[in-house]
Amino acid sequence: MTSALPSYSSAVHEKMHLHSRSMSWTVPVLVPIPGVRTRNLRLHVPNHRRVSQFTATRFGRRKAPLLLLIIALATLWGFFSFAKRFSNESDDWASASGESSTLIFSREDLQRIWKWEIDSGHYPSNIKIPEQIGLTSAPLNPALPPRRAPTIPSRFRPPPGPVVTTTRGDGPRRVYLDVQNSLEVAYPPRPVPGSVSDLDIVMDNCDFSQNKYVRDCLEVLRVGGGLDNGNRLRRGKMDDWHYIYMEQERDNFTEPQQAPSLANVIAPRPASSADEDPNAGLIRKKGLEWESSLELRRPLAHVPHSSLSTPCDPEHPRLFHMFWTGPFTDKPYLALLSFLFTQNVGLHQKDTPTDNVCRPEFWLWINPGPAAAVPNPSAVSDMYEGLKTNPWAAPFLHPRFKDVIKFKLWNTTDQLDGIPELKDEWRELKGTLFNSGGHVIDVPAEKSQTVSETIQVVEGTNGTEADVPKPTAEKGDDDDMLNRTGSKSSSSYDRLSVILSDMARFVLCHRFGGIYLDADTIFLRDWEELWGWKGAFAYRWSRLEKYNTAVLRMNRNSALGTFLFHTALKNGLDFHPMTVSRYLKDSYLEGLLLRLPDALFDSAWLNTELYQRERPPQPYFQEFADFFDTPATISAQPQALGFEGFFRGAYSYHFHNFWWKPFDPSRNWPDLGPKFAAGERAARAAADPDTDPDDWVDRVGDDKRDLDWATVLKRTFESYIRGERPNMYGEWLEW
Structure with a gap:
């Protein structure tokens, strides 16, 4: 085994080597490479002994440290001056992440975009507006209820800041709902028409960046949405989980007037001095000038659902x-x-x-057809x-x-x-x-x-459709990237x-x-x-x-x-x-x-990337393939729990591709009952061409013993169309 320490034939050789190193302006340093134990990265750094010796010889031992400090400060000042110069919006185009900036609009246009969306009722949130937008007054927000101003004496109020990051609520008041069925029924109630989800509350309970767990988020979503109907456990007062509200109809509410033109409600940000750049701090895309003034239509009017003349x-x-x-x-x-x-x-x-x-x-x-093809x-x-x-x-x-x-x-x-x-x-x-x-x-x-x-x-x-010349399709490999129509396997992705x-x-x-x-x-x-x-x-x-x-x-x-x-x-x-x-x-x-x-839409994603596995939601997928091929250790869950046990509370599930995997390998055809029997026969014949249709008999022994989650969901939805069960809200399909 070789030693990492240097060896010398004599003390004289060692002294000469150390002396030569001390005289060099740089010295080599070996830095370990993460993940590679047998190799090191060789870097040359300034030799502090040589620098100290040089300054001491030239300026004396008392002045040398002071001189070194001045040199270091001057270097830092030069570095930051260089960085500040290139952080100016007109010269610097590199973002903090190292990627080139994509920004093409000035601060005034960014303000107008924010103002348009707020005026149109598209910002029903208390999340702060970034300081970089530079708003100088709080916009009225028709999608937020008014708040009572704090009664703080003026002498105790902090001075107003140069920019504003909040809006002022000017909309209808909110009534938060405790969603439960009043009847003793097994199905949850439909959401109240016109109800609204307070996504600020959802973020408070579900935001991953605030260390919130998917499991806990789903509980809040199903309890607040009434999806736990008949199965609610005693948890104490749950007002903080009520995230669904109704907007109250305003007193003497009339159809609002058309919102004023943007030109009348927003002005350029005033500069504190003649030399101040109104776009200071914004990083423009390299090689482009600021875009000309953005053309926007008039803002919309925010109308509560209760005040609409029609349901939509x-x-x-x-x-x-x-x-x-x-x-x-x-x-x-x-x-x-x-x-x-x-x-x-x-x-x-x-x-x-x-x-x-x-x-x-x-x-x-x-x-x-293929994405790059000319349509017929x-x-x-x-x-x-x-x-x-x-x-x-x-x-x-x-x-x-x-x-x-x-x-x-x-x-x-x-x-x-x-x-x-x-x-x-x-x-x-x-x-x-x-x-x-x-x-x-x-x-x-x-x-x-x-x-x-x-x-x-x-x-x-002017002729018939038969007279219309049709593009001639080029012959080629159907699996070629330009000719693919769908993803048939993981290796032939469209x-x-x-x-x-x-x-x-x-x-x-x-x-x-x-x-x-x-x-x-x-x-x-x-x-x-x-x-x-x-x-x-x-x-x-x-x-x-x-x-x-x-x-x-x-x-x-x-x-x-x-x-x-x-x-x-x-x-x-x-x-x-x-x-x-x-x-x-x-x-x-x-x-x-x-x-x-x-x-809300992709509840398994964090688990598939090794996050939150100490407290996973139900079901627990370690990879997206588990939806189609449920592991044997959890394969009792799909049939025992059914649709109600599949990420209950989430709005949807995203299974991330797998276009080539059938939902139901044992019954890979639409199974929708007598009304659609012709299609079922055609699909069954294509799936099993070697069997005579007269011999088609569905035996339980031919089915997979432990059904996967994908299969259970497919068969659940199909049974609703066949009229064998109601939908998730207890409603039967009427033909």
């Missing part, structure tokens, strides 16, 4: 959006079933509901023909569902042209449409032909479609309003009180202070959306969640897109 607020439509590429499979099938099982769509009433309920709609956007001019009719013949999709074309489930054809050109902030500029960036986190996938010119060229051919043709969906969610929410959900999402409860909260939100990327936009709520034509599209245009049209996180952080607008805890 036309300015805040209740639309769920989902994006799907390629053939319809069991994944969107289960998303739609869970929507019908949980949301208040009125299927328990034979006639159109007449009560004070705003029924949500589910818009499933279909991109029928007859794509709409082809889409419906494909849905009719697909056993997983055909049931949702039934007339009973026509008012709540709608299939839409995704057309990239049409959608981008429908965004005012993009329509005049996006074509210049068509070579970078497939941009994810700065990584651009190059699509050949013949593949990236725009949809508008095809549309012009159709519009200019990356282009994922990147396209990153952009599609922002386009759909900004153009139509509503909430976007990834197709690997399952609804677990009614979202009524989330619709009542008018602000925008996504959720946290597990342990990181970043966004995951698998759930995204944005308002139609909002100031926030306008900001995001203008910013994305100047940053390669990149809508990857990490990049969007940078857009909002660089501009101090994170408060306008609330980053909710992932416990």
Whole structure:
């Protein structure tokens, strides 16, 4: 074994070596490399002995320490002066994290964005506005109730600060609900129409950055939402867990006047001196000037639900959006079933509901071919023909569902042209449409032909559809990245479609309003009180202070959306969640897109990344695959607990891809009863082509003994459509 200590042949050699080292201006230092025990990093640092000897020889031993101190202070002063110079907004473009800044808007425009969202009732929160925005007076907030001003004598009040970080409530008062069924029934009550979730209280009980556990968060969500009906245990007074409220109707409330123009309610931030830069402290994107003044429409008027003339607020439509590429499979099938099982769509009433309920709609956007392909001019009719013949999709074309489930054809050109902030500029960036986190996938010119060229051919043709020239599909490998339609395995991931969906969610929410959900999402409860909260939100990327936009709520034509599209245009049209996180952080607008805890929509995520495993929620998934292949040690839970035992309290569950894993391997077909028997027969024949249909007999011995969580949820939703059980709120489907 070799020694790390130096060895010498004699004392003379040792003295000469030490003397030569002491005369050198630098000395080598060995630093251990983490994770590599056998090697060290060799660094050269200043030799303090040589510096001390030099200064003592030149200036004497008394003056040498003072001189060294002066040199050190001068070096630090020079370093900080250099850093301060390059932190100026006009010169410095590097952010504190080492990434280049994405900011293109001045402080005045950032103030106008905040003011627009607050005036429109999209900030029903007491979370402070960042000081960097520089507001000089507290805006009136129509979504917050007024607060009684503290009666503190003026001589004891602190002097007002240069900036304001709070708003002044000017809205209807709130009445918090203790949600429970008054009857002795086994099912929880539907949320009260018009109820609102106080997401400040949710954050107080669920925020991971404040060391809150997913398990505890889910208890607050199910108790406050009345989901523990009939099973509530004595816990003492739980007023602090009441997070659902109703807005009281104002006395003599009248339809509000149109909000005043922004030009009349916001002014540039006054400078304390003629030389002060109004954008000091903001870090602008390198190589760009500040954008010209931002054009925003007039702010909306915040109207309490009780004061609406109709159950639905036309300015805040209740639309769920989902994006799907390629053939319809069991994944969107289960998303739609869970929507019908949980949301208040009125299927328990034979006639159109007449009560004070705003029924949500589910818009499933279909991109029928590969993400980079040119669509067929007859794509709409082809889409419906494909849905009719697909056993997983055909049931949702039934007339009973026509008012709540709608299939839409995704057309990239049409959608981008429908965004005012993009329509005049996006074509210049068509070579970078497939941009994810700065990584651009190059699509050949013949593949990236725009949809508008095809549309012009159709519009200019006077003949029948048969006369319309159709693009010729190139032959190629179906598993090639440009030709994939869906992810058939973990090694053949449809990356282009994922990147396209990153952009599609922002386009759909900004153009139509509503909430976007990834197709690997399952609804677990009614979202009524989330619709009542008018602000925008996504959720946290597990342990990181970043966004995951698998759930995204944005308002139609909002100031926030306008900001995001203008910013994305100047940053390669990149809508990857990490990049969007940078857009909002660089501009101090994170408060306008609330980053909710992932416990609400993705309760297993922290556990799969080795966090909170000492107190996990129910069920306990150590990896996302446990949903499809539940480990034997916990495989008794799905059948014993059922739907009610699956992350009870969460609004949805995100199973993170696994497109290639069937929910129910033993019965990998839609099992919806006699009304949809034709589709079931076709799917069974495809799943088991070697068995004669006359021999189809479902024997319990052929089924898997321990059913996985994915299988239990699928069979639960299907039994509701078959009429064998009510939905989660005790309502039976009426045909």
